[in-house]
Amino acid sequence: MKTNQKILLQFGICIFLFILIGILINNLTINLLRTGLGFNFSWLFKPASFALAEHPLPYTSSDSYAWALFIGWLNSLKVIVSSLILATFLGTLIGFARTGKNSLLGLISAGYITVIRQTPLLLQLMFWYFVGFLGLKDNMFIQIKNIFNLSNQGIEFSGLTFSSEFLALLIGLSIFTSAYIAEVIRGGILSVPRGQWEAFRSLGLSESKGLIRIIIPQALPAIIPGLTSQYLNLAKNSTLAIAVGYSDIYAINDTITNQTGRAIECFIILLFSFLLLNLLITNTMEIINRLILKSQKYS
Amino acid sequence: MRRLFSAMVVLATLLAGCATTTQDNSSRLKRIKNRNELICGVSGKIPGFSFLKSDGSYQGLDVDICKAFAAAIIGDSEKIQYRPLTAAERFTAIKTGEIDLLSRNTTFTLSRDSLGGNGLTFAPVVFHDGQGLMVKKESNINSLNDLANKFICVGSGTTTEQNINDAFESISLPYTPIKYQDLNQVVAGYLQGRCSAMTSDRSQLAAARSGFKNPKEHIILDDVLSKEPLAPASDGQDQQLADAMRWIVFSLISAEEQGITKSNIDEKVQIAKNNPQLKPLRRFLGIDGGLGEKIGLSNDFVVKVIRSTGNYGEIYERHLGQNSEVPIPRGLNELHNKGGVHISPPFN
Numbered sequence: 001m002k003t004n005q006k007i008l009l010q011f012g013i014c015i016f017l018f019i020l021i022g023i024l025i026n027n028l029t030i031n032l033l034r035t036g037l038g039f040n041f042s043w044l045f046k047p048a049s050f051a052l053a054e055h056p057l058p059y060t061s062s063d064s065y066a067w068a069l070f071i072g073w074l075n076s077l078k079v080i081v082s083s084l085i086l087a088t089f090l091g092t093l094i095g096f097a098r099t100g101k102n103s104l105l106g107l108i109s110a111g112y113i114t115v116i117r118q119t120p121l122l123l124q125l126m127f128w129y130f131v132g133f134l135g136l137k138d139n140m141f142i143q144i145k146n147i148f149n150l151s152n153q154g155i156e157f158s159g160l161t162f163s164s165e166f167l168a169l170l171i172g173l174s175i176f177t178s179a180y181i182a183e184v185i186r187g188g189i190l191s192v193p194r195g196q197w198e199a200f201r202s203l204g205l206s207e208s209k210g211l212i213r214i215i216i217p218q219a220l221p222a223i224i225p226g227l228t229s230q231y232l233n234l235a236k237n238s239t240l241a242i243a244v245g246y247s248d249i250y251a252i253n254d255t256i257t258n259q260t261g262r263a264i265e266c267f268i269i270l271l272f273s274f275l276l277l278n279l280l281i282t283n284t285m286e287i288i289n290r291l292i293l294k295s296q297k298y299s
Numbered sequence: 300m301r302r303l304f305s306a307m308v309v310l311a312t313l314l315a316g317c318a319t320t321t322q323d324n325s326s327r328l329k330r331i332k333n334r335n336e337l338i339c340g341v342s343g344k345i346p347g348f349s350f351l352k353s354d355g356s357y358q359g360l361d362v363d364i365c366k367a368f369a370a371a372i373i374g375d376s377e378k379i380q381y382r383p384l385t386a387a388e389r390f391t392a393i394k395t396g397e398i399d400l401l402s403r404n405t406t407f408t409l410s411r412d413s414l415g416g417n418g419l420t421f422a423p424v425v426f427h428d429g430q431g432l433m434v435k436k437e438s439n440i441n442s443l444n445d446l447a448n449k450f451i452c453v454g455s456g457t458t459t460e461q462n463i464n465d466a467f468e469s470i471s472l473p474y475t476p477i478k479y480q481d482l483n484q485v486v487a488g489y490l491q492g493r494c495s496a497m498t499s500d501r502s503q504l505a506a507a508r509s510g511f512k513n514p515k516e517h518i519i520l521d522d523v524l525s526k527e528p529l530a531p532a533s534d535g536q537d538q539q540l541a542d543a544m545r546w547i548v549f550s551l552i553s554a555e556e557q558g559i560t561k562s563n564i565d566e567k568v569q570i571a572k573n574n575p576q577l578k579p580l581r582r583f584l585g586i587d588g589g590l591g592e593k594i595g596l597s598n599d600f601v602v603k604v605i606r607s608t609g610n611y612g613e614i615y616e617r618h619l620g621q622n623s624e625v626p627i628p629r630g631l632n633e634l635h636n637k638g639g640v641h642i643s644p645p646f647n
Contacts, residue, residue, distance in 0.1 A: 031395070050460045051467075053450075053475045061464050134491035152492055153450070164493065165477065242455075245479045245488065254387050255455050255478070261410070261417035263391055 043260050052247050072252035073273050080235050086174040091181025099189045116179035129168035129244040165246040177234045188223035220292050228285040326539035328595045336378045339365035340398040343383035346506045347618050347625030357381050361402040363614045371547045371600040376607035386457045390417050400533040406458045407530040420535040422544040427631035428527040430462050431501035432520045443522045447472040452485045452494035462525040463498050500527050506625045542594045550601045553643035554610035561609035583646045
């Protein structure tokens, strides 16, 4: 009787899922037919006829929609990778401060984590952009020997320019993610048995040396998976770029949807471009994870 | 166990029910009447066109057009649910059926009107606008040429973005657009000095400027980059609703041509009833001819519309006239016999 019930339950769930998916697909087809829009990707090769403020590769408004999307993807990649590095660096420092013996540093970092985690990211981005960067008025800019320029147009550093949109997004994303990363690091460090701390102290190693050589290697297997999921969140959060005027893939997709009316195709492209980005991140992290486990086995 | 299973069956049938409503191919006009409420997509952020007042009501020219539709279709200009939409959301909202129609400063273009494009259909133009540029007076920028290599704040996902690009390409000068998702951000970016100029429809520039601390420090350049005929829109597959919308807008213009206003409409109806020889007026007001029925409305829809909103001129005067908060000279928006371009085909 019991096994019968189990089979019936599983059968029921299968039917339910089947019906659900069927209804969704049916809905989509009917609505596509009703609006007279078939699936079609040929518009991708028509000229985009809009300009972009930032493009890592040459781009003009007579280039195709496909090229514009690719530029957007590169812009996304640029901001994701740079804030990923900055967030990891910041997060590690704060995580150490939070677990360290210095109670003032511990208090400050606890406050930082609390404030950053309790406020919405969108608000923080708006703050960095409209208050942080655009708050620097035209006439108020900081200049150091023609090498470093800071104004409301962004930062110019020995020939390289970073727009205020990019910087606001970079800082906003990094600070937001660093608070979460700090907690992941702290969790990893706390997962190492207290005996290990006592052991290295009794061997006469200094606190910092012990932390780096004894504690961190043992904490890493607990840190990496948490870190991966924070990186994935960061990648997805980068779509908030649209709020601060940065031309990432989402913002460009938005413009194209509006110009071409191909909402469903554009959603599909967006879906796959993020899938690609996130698979890149997951796989890289998986490789790093494996390398760490391997090195620990033989050491 | 059995309870769980039956719950799933109930849920599945409910979902199937949802699916069948979207399969309903009857005109939206009928559905609006059955629902006894019109769902109208507006902007909600543009003074003079659609703006949320402090008492929670929407006001403006676009809102009055919604009211005219509700008065004609349902018979009550207050039975409206407003949906504030961003420029990027608006077309998806029509295509998914979330809203019945859109009355939200939407430019009438070929791509949007066609089945191969956005698949909408447009009612007649309710406001003729043009894209312009606003700069700070102190910047000494006087024309498009002075803006070469400068940053310009633009709203994304609109024709604005394409027009500014076309304008600069035609004079072969480079520029950099900073794109924001809505007008408030464009204004903030411009006021904070991120851009040397902001571009939008001239009506929107005037509306935005009315809210600045020192409106006189900003000028709208003489360059007009585009024709921006703003018109209400609905789903291109629904001919019946499109017809009704078209003739409701024309009725507003025709009423102004004939001097029929909110205050004299009842008098005009009496005159028409008593004088069988006034054929055109009798047809227009639905006493003869049965015109309303042909477009799925009641024969006296014009009377209902004028009673609730007044004619086109009255709507314009109320929201954009000289004594309103956002005064914009009528210009092209005058009637055809007064130097403008508004004209109504005959109600025959």
